[in-house]
Amino acid sequence: MDRLLVIKLDNGSTLEAKAPAELEVKPHDTCVFRRDFYTDAGEVVREVAEPPESTNWAELPTVQHIADNRELAAANDNYMRSRGAMRTARELVGNLGLAMKLLNAHYSLDGKLVVIQFSADGRVDFRELVKDLAGIFHTCLLYTSDAADDLT
8 A cells, every 4th residue: 555755845845645655765765756747856754644535646646766866966956957947037027027926946856847936916927938938948837826816
């Protein structure tokens, strides 16, 4: 039976993932997991002792293994790339005159996805920003907001 883990990404966000029972993973281990179309890495925060019955195991990312030295180095490189992505995004937000505050960025381990979180007081049309950033980064972009009504 799979175990339910809470994993923290380098940008501070957390997610739940399933891990095979035979995989010996413990808090503070960095693990590699598969989610949708990309592979990512994060630190195990804790195991959920009693997963809720409502847990949809089929939709959870799957922990594949504990990260090796090569993957840890790639995760560190991606953390540095995310800092550069934030600088670029801030510059473009300013150039486009968008009323939004960028909070953080995170590159997936395989580099296929960059997630940028933002905050805004109201609705923001950031389609031009996404188009410009996709052209610069040559990767899939996902923007998330800290308020449900911020997305256009």
